[in-house]
Every structure is written in C-alpha cells, then in structure tokens.
Amino acid sequence: MNSTARRRALDALKRQRAPKPAGPLFAVAEEGAAYEADTLDKVAVLFPLPLPEPFDYRAPSSLGIEPGMHVIAPIGSRLVRGVVWAVERECAAASNLKAIEDVLPGPPLPDISRRFIDWSAKYLVRPPGDIVRMVARSPEALLPPPTHMVLAPTGEMPPKVTEARARVLEEAAKEHVSAAELARRADTSSAVVKGLVDCGALAKLEVSEDPPFPAPDLARSGKDLSETQMAASEEVCAPVRAGGFHVALLDGVTGSGKTEVYLEAVAEALHADPGAQVLVLIPEIALTQAAMARFSARFGVEPVEWHSAIAHKARRRAWREVAAGRARLVVGARSALFLPFPNLKLIVIDEEHDPSYKQEEGVIYQARDLAVARAKLGDCALILASATPSLETLVNAQQGRYAHVKLPMRHGAAELPDVELVDMKLDPPEKGRWLSPKLIKGAAEALLRGEQSLFYMNRRGYAPLTLCRACGHRMRSPDSDSWLVEHKYSGRLVCHLTGFSIPKPKECPECLTPDSFVSIGPGVERIEEEVREFFPQARIEIFSSDTTPDGESVRDLVARMERGEIDILIGTQIVAKGHNFPNLTFVGVVDADLGLKGGDLRAGERTFQLVSQVAGRAGRHEKPGRALIQTYAPDEAVMQALANQDRDEFLAAEAREREDAGMPPFGRLGAVIVSAPDEKLANEAADALGKAAPNAEGLDLWGPAPAPLAIIRGMHRRRFLARANRGVDLSAFLAAWVARVKLHSAVRVQIDVDPYSFL
Ligand code: ADP
Numbered sequence: 001m002n003s004t005a006r007r008r009a010l011d012a013l014k015r016q017r018a019p020k021p022a023g024p025l026f027a028v029a030e031e032g033a034a035y036e037a038d039t040l041d042k043v044a045v046l047f048p049l050p051l052p053e054p055f056d057y058r059a060p061s062s063l064g065i066e067p068g069m070h071v072i073a074p075i076g077s078r079l080v081r082g083v084v085w086a087v088e089r090e091c092a093a094a095s096n097l098k099a100i101e102d103v104l105p106g107p108p109l110p111d112i113s114r115r116f117i118d119w120s121a122k123y124l125v126r127p128p129g130d131i132v133r134m135v136a137r138s139p140e141a142l143l144p145p146p147t148h149m150v151l152a153p154t155g156e157m158p159p160k161v162t163e164a165r166a167r168v169l170e171e172a173a174k175e176h177v178s179a180a181e182l183a184r185r186a187d188t189s190s191a192v193v194k195g196l197v198d199c200g201a202l203a204k205l206e207v208s209e210d211p212p213f214p215a216p217d218l219a220r221s222g223k224d225l226s227e228t229q230m231a232a233s234e235e236v237c238a239p240v241r242a243g244g245f246h247v248a249l250l251d252g253v254t255g256s257g258k259t260e261v262y263l264e265a266v267a268e269a270l271h272a273d274p275g276a277q278v279l280v281l282i283p284e285i286a287l288t289q290a291a292m293a294r295f296s297a298r299f300g301v302e303p304v305e306w307h308s309a310i311a312h313k314a315r316r317r318a319w320r321e322v323a324a325g326r327a328r329l330v331v332g333a334r335s336a337l338f339l340p341f342p343n344l345k346l347i348v349i350d351e352e353h354d355p356s357y358k359q360e361e362g363v364i365y366q367a368r369d370l371a372v373a374r375a376k377l378g379d380c381a382l383i384l385a386s387a388t389p390s391l392e393t394l395v396n397a398q399q400g401r402y403a404h405v406k407l408p409m410r411h412g413a414a415e416l417p418d419v420e421l422v423d424m425k426l427d428p429p430e431k432g433r434w435l436s437p438k439l440i441k442g443a444a445e446a447l448l449r450g451e452q453s454l455f456y457m458n459r460r461g462y463a464p465l466t467l468c469r470a471c472g473h474r475m476r477s478p479d480s481d482s483w484l485v486e487h488k489y490s491g492r493l494v495c496h497l498t499g500f501s502i503p504k505p506k507e508c509p510e511c512l513t514p515d516s517f518v519s520i521g522p523g524v525e526r527i528e529e530e531v532r533e534f535f536p537q538a539r540i541e542i543f544s545s546d547t548t549p550d551g552e553s554v555r556d557l558v559a560r561m562e563r564g565e566i567d568i569l570i571g572t573q574i575v576a577k578g579h580n581f582p583n584l585t586f587v588g589v590v591d592a593d594l595g596l597k598g599g600d601l602r603a604g605e606r607t608f609q610l611v612s613q614v615a616g617r618a619g620r621h622e623k624p625g626r627a628l629i630q631t632y633a634p635d636e637a638v639m640q641a642l643a644n645q646d647r648d649e650f651l652a653a654e655a656r657e658r659e660d661a662g663m664p665p666f667g668r669l670g671a672v673i674v675s676a677p678d679e680k681l682a683n684e685a686a687d688a689l690g691k692a693a694p695n696a697e698g699l700d701l702w703g704p705a706p707a708p709l710a711i712i713r714g715m716h717r718r719r720f721l722a723r724a725n726r727g728v729d730l731s732a733f734l735a736a737w738v739a740r741v742k743l744h745s746a747v748r749v750q751i752d753v754d755p756y757s758f759l
Helices: 003-015 027-032 092-096 111-124 128-135 163-174 179-185 190-198 227-242 258-272 285-299 312-323 334-338 367-377 391-398 437-448 524-534 551-562 603-615 637-644 647-661 679-692 730-739
Strands: 017-019 040-046 055-060 070-075 078-088 147-153 202-208 246-252 277-281 304-306 329-332 344-350 381-386 403-407 418-423 452-456 465-468 485-487 492-494 501-503 517-520 540-543 568-571 584-589 626-631 667-676 699-712 715-725 748-753
Touching (some): 040 128, 055 070, 055 092, 111 367, 111 748, 147 163, 147 179, 163 202, 179 190, 227 246, 227 258, 227 381, 227 403, 246 258, 258 381, 258 403, 285 329, 285 551, 329 334, 391 647, 437 584, 437 626, 540 551, 637 647, 667 679, 667 730, 679 730, 715 730, 730 748
Parallel strands (some): 246 403, 344 381, 452 584, 540 568
Antiparallel strands (some): 040 078, 070 078, 485 492, 492 501
16 A cells, blocks of 8 residues: 555544545455446444444445455545444345445454444443444554565675675674664665665565564463462363353462462463463553563563553554454453454453453443453453452352352462551541551561551542631532542642642632641641651652552552662552562551442442452561551451451351342442533433333332532533342343433433442
C-alpha cells in the first residue's frame, strides 16, 4: 500500500467516520469492482457504535467476505469501519442494499470473539456495538504493519575497502539498521554507506515495524516446587492438559507460591498445544513490571503486554499478533479479556478479589465474571488466584462448581505475621494525632532492628474535609456532591470524584474570614507529618497515586524500598497489591474502620481483603512480621476475623447473611442509574421508569431514590436497585424494562449488572 493510500485509510480508521473518498481504499475492493456480473452476498455489519443491531449491505460473492472480517461501509453519507457479523450467500434481495465499500486486510475477529461480544452485550444490557468498540480498540492493527528500510551486508566485498567502508560493514554485520543510523554508528558520511549499496556490498531490506513476538521458551523449567506446591500444581495443570472448560480457585496465603504454581499451568497450556494462547490478568498497571520480570525469568521472553497505558504502536502490534494467533502469552489489565484470541486455552486472574477488575466507567463490567463466560464459550481453563478470594468465588468453590486448590502455608521459612488489634478507645493517640503509642512503638522497634515499616491509610491527600472555623462552611466540589480533599503538597483542594481542583483559598468564600480553615480528619500526607515528628531522622515516603502517578515512578519507589533506601512507607491501597518487600516487618493500619462506613454490600468483605493483604506485606521472608490494626470497633466480626486470621469463619458468616437476604452470590443485583442535567428532569425520568417497571416473579425492585452521590459533574442522579433470585434472567428483565420508556434526550440511563459501587 502506498503512503497516500495508507494515510487515507488511517484517517478513515482513526476517526471511524470519514467523508466518503472518491475511490476505494484498498486493493481488494478494486479487484472486486471487476466482478460486476457476480452474484451478491448479503453482509450484516456490526459497527462500533451504540446501535442495537448489525446493518445489512451487499457485496459481490467473489469478494469472499466472511464473518469476522473488518470492512468499511457507508452509514448515511459517512464511511464507518465495522465487523462482518453474518453473511448470506447469493442473496438476490441484496441488490437493493448499499454496497460494502472496502475490506480491511487485518486478521478477522475470531468466531469466539463474536460470540463473546454477543453474550456480553446481552448480559451487560448494552448494544453489542459498544462491546465491539472495546474489542476493536486498535484500528491501525487492521492495516498491514508499516515497514522501514534497513541495510544488510550481502557478503560481497567492495572493490576497494577503505577504513570507513570497513567500519560500516562491521557495524552492518552487528545489526541491520537504516542508512542514516549505520553512518552514525560507523562515524562516517552517508555517501560512504551509499557507495557500499551501489557496489552491492550492502542490500536494502524492508522490515516490518511490528515483527511477531519471540516465542516463550518452553524448555526452561520453573523453581523446584515444595510438595504442597507440587500437588497444587498438578491439580491446576491436569485440567489444562485435558483441555475444555474448567475453573479452579487457587487459594493460598500471601507468599505461598501461587504465582509459581500458576506459571506451571501456563507452561502446561503452551506446551500441550503449539497454537495455544494464554492470558494472565493482573489488577494494577503498577504491577506489570514486577509480573513481567517473573514471566521473563520463567519463559526467557517478555510476555505481550496489554493495558490502557501502553504506547499505540505496542497496542497495534499486540492486537494484530493476538488476533493472528501468534502472540502466545499475554499479561494485561482487565481490558485484555476483550483481545481477539482465536485459540485461548488458559486464563489466569491473579488477585481475583481485586476491585479493579470491575470497570465502572463506560461499559460497566466485572472482568472476573466475564472471564468465566469467556472460558465457557471458548472451552478454556480458568485459574482464579487469591489469598482472600471474593465471596462469589469461594462459594462457587465450596459448592463444587470450581475446583478448590489450596496452599495454606508461606513458602520456605516465612511465617504469616502476628496480627493484633489496637482498640482506639483503650489506646488512643494523643489529642490531635492519629497514631496510637503502640503503632509508634512498633515502628520504632523495627527501625532499631534496621527493618522497614509500613503505615496504611486508605485516603489520598492531607485531610478529607476543610471547614471554616468562623462560619462552619464546608468546602465542596462545585458540580458534584462531594467534599474537597485538601492536598498540602500541591496546596490545592481536590475533588476525588471528578479530579476538579482549586488552590486552597486564603479566606473563607462564605464569610471572607482570612486563614479560618481547619483540616478535619487524616489522609496519608497528614499521617506522614505525624510520623516525621516522631522519627525526624528516618527516611519516610508516601506511596499513593499522587506520588506515583505512572508505572515508572511506581517502579522507582518499589526499587528504593527493596534496596532499603526507605525506612517508613506511608501508603494507600496501592501498597496492598502484590509487592514483596523482604525487609518490611512492621505494618500499622491507621484506620481499619474506614471502609466499613457507607453500608456497601461488600464493605466487610473488602475491608477484610484489603487489611489482610496489607498485613500480609509484613514478614514475607525469613524475618517475622507483625501487624497492628487500629479500630474503634474491635468487636466487629471483620476485626475479630482479622485478629484471629480466621478468614473462613468470617466469610461463612458473611455468606449466611447474604443467603438470608438473597444477596449475591445467592441472588443477583442490578442497578439502574438515571442522570439528568437538572433535578426536575431527573425526577421525571426516574418516575417514568419506576411506573413502567414490569412485575416479575422472584424479583424485588427498590427505588427510585436520590443516589448517595446525588450530583456528579452537574448531573443529578437517581438510582434503582433490582434483586433477583438465582435463575431469574435479570439482564433480560432490565433490558425489557428500560426499553419500555422513551426518555428525554438529555437523560442518561446506565445499567450496572452486579454493581460493586452503590454510590
Ligand atoms: P504468592 O503469589 O502466593 O504471593 P509467590 O509465588 O509470589 O507467592 O511466592 C512468594 C515468594 O516465594 C516469591 O519470591 C517466590 O519466588 C518465592 N517462592 C515461592 N515458591 C518457591 C519455590 N518453590 N522455590 C523458591 N522460591 C519460591
């Protein structure tokens, strides 16, 4: 494809809707044009737009259009890229339809991806086009990879070998690079390089900018597994070897070797079938580097990486190679589940309980739940790994739907930390402080031993509320129903909901009293201030998304922590995830009660997961660890479970409560959120929806009620919550209900199947 055609095609792809060009974009349709007398096929095309169904087009049968191919077709006066969903061969009636404009040369969307899109659209109550948009995220992957010229020695010697020419040939033998780069490396002029091309000593080679990824080296073996690990490994490998759908919960305490065990299953899958593909999902982009390093060590090559922060060139290459079936091992964030794997044989979800598998914006989905469906549709194995499994997964394992593979002990000499509650009524901090003397003592002892400490406070910034001492005015976000959080380092007040921020005012905007603000409550910055007062000599750092906004800064901080350049780390939930700090032996949880407020269905479960994961950071290696948990509610079941490290007892009690109330996983929930730019419109829309709700057996409907966050970005929000018995098709109910009502065009209706956020 020449460069003009490429640019034009790219424009069409990128904008998705390009004005109709004069001629065809790709060679394949130019050929097609020669078959005017051909029979016609009826081609149904699904576009990455919120349309309810595919649109029909005609195409000459000789074009051989197949489902899954990417095409360009007109919608009105626009050309739009879409995916062929169905083809009816030799259909006379097709002659009245508009013609497919072009066929893109990229790898087609595999049948399994299309079935997964259809299934997800139904389950999530979304137009399938919305799911296609997530799947076809890298339009450039649909064009042939761009190429560039490099020079390679032909073996022929030039008639005259000058010193400069010898240097060029020497460099060219090391690596094939462009003429300009070769001249630079050989420290000579481009004329010398050109002379070597002219005399035939160097030849031009066209190379792809997106070469296939190197294959994993399956001859390597993993670590020598302990007996327990070996047994676990066999349990997860056997179903992979046998093939077909299978789900296993790999349930092992932090540091027990879950990663080592699932790496064996990955090797097994790649080994069993030379075309097999494997996907490993990890919860946080910040963790990719650590995960990549472990995979590289095991398989000799970096796995293919996929998450929202990868560069677009890497994205294009990864997508194309996955779709072509050549990328065999992919490590990614939740969105990698939508990559078009034609031959996926194993999915691993690490830290399966992690809330970041739930996408809350755009298409709302829970990647873990969709992964079960993906595995079932594609006859593939799924391993869910966690030290603190979600109740959903645990119940499925206990009821025998999933295999339950256990690793009850830490690997080697490492022991689980001692966990103790600090009753804040009995051991309160000094007035105006947040750390009880016990926590300070714990950190002081670790410091004396030359070991590291971690204080965990799951709130960014300095203080969650800023109010005026003179008039009591609370600083609120202007367009959302939330307080502004003070960030002392940046000197700003920030809305954590929308990102809105302002410099902290010098006077109260209400009563104009200067310097009248008081900061209420702590965030990590405030805890750091307090820790610094106690340990002025210590090296103290904050670990939150504000101090480490990208992968590089996370890597840097983690590396300094590992090298022992930090004594005390103060972190938000970002520290709970997967990090392995050998010299960290003391953990202080500043406010374990924080997550329990707000009446969320999973509040107890999540608090248990987060706090025990944080506590699990202590004593990962030979040195014993200790965790102290500050709470005002030491008698709460979740606190007792944390102190006694009795996860199963706690989850069993949670499960009983949920079962009695018919809540997930014993029943299903679906939320409908109505939002509108003004209150009246929001109320009218919510009322109209409420009145239209069909009666259904085995289903309760609550609402409409103002959402706890009643206004976000100026949109007024009302919520409904539906609860269905297992076996009721909740998605079908929600779809039928919402379709009954015609709402004002400014009203937005969002459906959240299996909600995790009740705000
Ligand atoms: P988990 O995923 O359960 O938290 P990991 O697989 O990360 O546990 O193991 C914890 C640590 O112990 C890692 O540093 C890992 O390399 C090491 N480890 C686990 N099993 C073995 C083994 N059989 N031999 C050597 N090191 C091991």
